[in-house]
Amino acid sequence: MKYANSFFSKKGLFERYGENPGTMLVHTGLLGWILSSLAQITAIVANDKIPSEQKKFLIPQEAADGLVNIFSFYVITSSFKLLGSKLVSTGKLASKNIKAFLNKSGVQNKVGKLDFNISRMENFNEIKSDYKSFKNGVDVIASTVGSIVSCNIFTPIVRNECAARIQKRLIDRQNKPQSDSNYYPYKISMDNYQKTAYSKYSSPGLKI
Amino acid sequence: MPLSIKTYITNTSLYKSAAKKLNSVKQKGLDLIPNAEFSNEKFLNCVDYIGKNFSSDKQRLVLGATALVTQPVIDYYNKNVDEKTRKVSVARTVAKILAGTATGFLIRYGCIKSIKAFSKIPGEGVPKYKTILTPKGVTDNTTDAFEQYRNALGTIISLGIMLFTNFLVDAPLTKFLTNVFIDKQEEKNEVRK
Numbered sequence: 001m002k003y004a005n006s007f008f009s010k011k012g013l014f015e016r017y018g019e020n021p022g023t024m025l026v027h028t029g030l031l032g033w034i035l036s037s038l039a040q041i042t043a044i045v046a047n048d049k050i051p052s053e054q055k056k057f058l059i060p061q062e063a064a065d066g067l068v069n070i071f072s073f074y075v076i077t078s079s080f081k082l083l084g085s086k087l088v089s090t091g092k093l094a095s096k097n098i099k100a101f102l103n104k105s106g107v108q109n110k111v112g113k114l115d116f117n118i119s120r121m122e123n124f125n126e127i128k129s130d131y132k133s134f135k136n137g138v139d140v141i142a143s144t145v146g147s148i149v150s151c152n153i154f155t156p157i158v159r160n161e162c163a164a165r166i167q168k169r170l171i172d173r174q175n176k177p178q179s180d181s182n183y184y185p186y187k188i189s190m191d192n193y194q195k196t197a198y199s200k201y202s203s204p205g206l207k208i
Numbered sequence: 209m210p211l212s213i214k215t216y217i218t219n220t221s222l223y224k225s226a227a228k229k230l231n232s233v234k235q236k237g238l239d240l241i242p243n244a245e246f247s248n249e250k251f252l253n254c255v256d257y258i259g260k261n262f263s264s265d266k267q268r269l270v271l272g273a274t275a276l277v278t279q280p281v282i283d284y285y286n287k288n289v290d291e292k293t294r295k296v297s298v299a300r301t302v303a304k305i306l307a308g309t310a311t312g313f314l315i316r317y318g319c320i321k322s323i324k325a326f327s328k329i330p331g332e333g334v335p336k337y338k339t340i341l342t343p344k345g346v347t348d349n350t351t352d353a354f355e356q357y358r359n360a361l362g363t364i365i366s367l368g369i370m371l372f373t374n375f376l377v378d379a380p381l382t383k384f385l386t387n388v389f390i391d392k393q394e395e396k397n398e399v400r401k
Contacts, residue, residue, distance in 0.1 A: 010343035010361070017360040018353030021259060028264050028363040035367050039374050087241065095255075096247040112243060114235045134252070136259030136352075144267050151271055152278045156301075164288030 019132070022081050022139025026074070029147055033073050037066025061166065068162070072155055077146035084142025088135045089117045095134045101127040260352055263359035264366075265316035272309025279305060295393055296386075303385030307378050315369055320362030327358055 017024035044050060044058050087093040091102050091111035098118070102111060105123060110116040118124065118131060217223055246252055283297045327341040328334050329349050341361060346354065 010341060010357075011345070013360050013364075014343040014346065014353070014357040018351075018356050021263070021356045021359070024356060024360045024363070025264060025267055028360065028367065029267075031364065032367055032370075035371055036374070039371055043375065086238065090238065092238065092241060092243050094243075094245050095252050096245060099245045112238060114231055114238060133256045133259055137255030137257075138259075140258050140262050141255070144262070144270055147267065147271055148274045152275045153282070156279050156282045160282065160286045160288060164286075167289075 019136075020139070021136050022084070022143045025140060025143040025147070026077050026081055029077060029143075030070065030074050033066070033070045037062070037070065040066065065159070065162070068158065069155055072158065073147070073150045076150035076154060077143055080146025080149070081139055081143045084138045085135065086114075088131075088138050089119060090114065091116065091118055093138060095130060097130045098127060098134060101130075260355065263316075263320060263356075264363040265313055265320060268309060268312040268316055272305055272313070275305045275309070276302065296390060299389035299393065300382070300386045303382045303389060304378075306385055307381040311373050311377050311381070312370065315373060316363060316366045319366035319369065320359055323358045323362040323365070327354075327361075 017027075040062050041059060044055060044062060050058065084093075090113060091098065091107075094102065102108060102118070105121065107116070107121070118127070124131070218227075246255075279301050280298045283301050284294055286294060286297065289297065323341055326338055327349060328338040329342060329347060330336075330339045342349065343357070348354065
């Protein structure tokens with residue numbers, strides 16, 4: 001609780017994100033996905049029109065869908081952001097000023113090595129301003145490209161596949177013989193039909 | 209002094225060997241990317257501008273614009289469903305993107321702007337309520353770091369607000385737009401017949 005308080009405190013936010021706009025975009029994007037998924041689950045829980053039997057199926061389905069979305073967003077976006085950061089901190093991507101600084105410092109042979117970090121160099125203060133401005137820009141671009149790949153390409157493809165499988169499972173279940181306890185009868189009342197319709201899969205996507 | 213679990217684990221030979229192999233793979237991956245030096249002033253100014261000014265509201269706009277290009281195409285070529293379902297799916301996706309992007313952008317933008325009014329530096333003639341969101345010990349609110357703090361706080365508050373607008377605005381707007389697009393599709397089909 002104490003950690004959560006300090007995490008969301010004004011000072012905590014200032015110290016954490018003041019110098020790291022790319023990280024802020026990844027974290028707030030992740031929070032957006034989490035809240036979006038929670039909102040979907042709450043909508044099902046609070047909907048009186050959905051019978052409790054359907055809720056037993058829909059809630060875990062929505063939770064699983066949310067976990068896939070959250071996980072893929074975090075893994076893809078933070079990987080892009082980490083790669084962007086690493087390319088700048090090891091000097092692989094550099095502005096002309098940073099390159100000149102590296103040449104002047106005689107560390108050309110260390111450029112691109114995993115354990116090399118420009119910000120840990122003794123004379124880092126000489127290039128600090130240029131480096132931070134370039135790195136923040138690359139971080140933000142990398143996070144945004146990561147978000148586009150995750151939210152607009154990877155997740156919709158995976159979601160369509162999952163939706164098709166879940167719908168197929170539902171249709172198979174409906175076609176099972178009557179002895180099955182989960183069977184939906186061929187001739188049902190309009191009220192039961194409407195209730196059953198809620199079990200049709202509808203994936204949320206990023207709503208907020 | 210007893211060793212912490214983390215120190216104990218990182219000192220094991222198994223961990224060291226795995227970390228060494230992982231680093232070697234990472235280094236090989238990094239080596240595949242060629243070195244690049246950017247000297248074009250316009251490009252560097254653009255990178256600098258993005259780092260300083262591109263926040264979650266603008267990111268939401270970019271995500272929405274690219275979503276309009278990719279997601280309907282993905283839905284249209286989804287071979288798992290029949291053609292009619294695909295068309296409805298495209299209409300719903302476009303509607304969802306338009307509604308989500310419009311509300312997402314406006315609320316984020318509004319919240320980030322509003323934070324500015326309540327994060328002034330304490331001083332003479334500045335009412336206390338206007339400093340309510342200023343972190344303790346901060347004496348300059350014109351730095352890039354402070355701007356990023358405002359962006360972060362504004363985004364977090366907007367996410368809380370969007371929990372409600374998700375149901376109150378997005379859902380009905382998505383439904384309305386979906387119906388408009390489906391009607392237009394049907395009108396087109398009738399004209400063709």
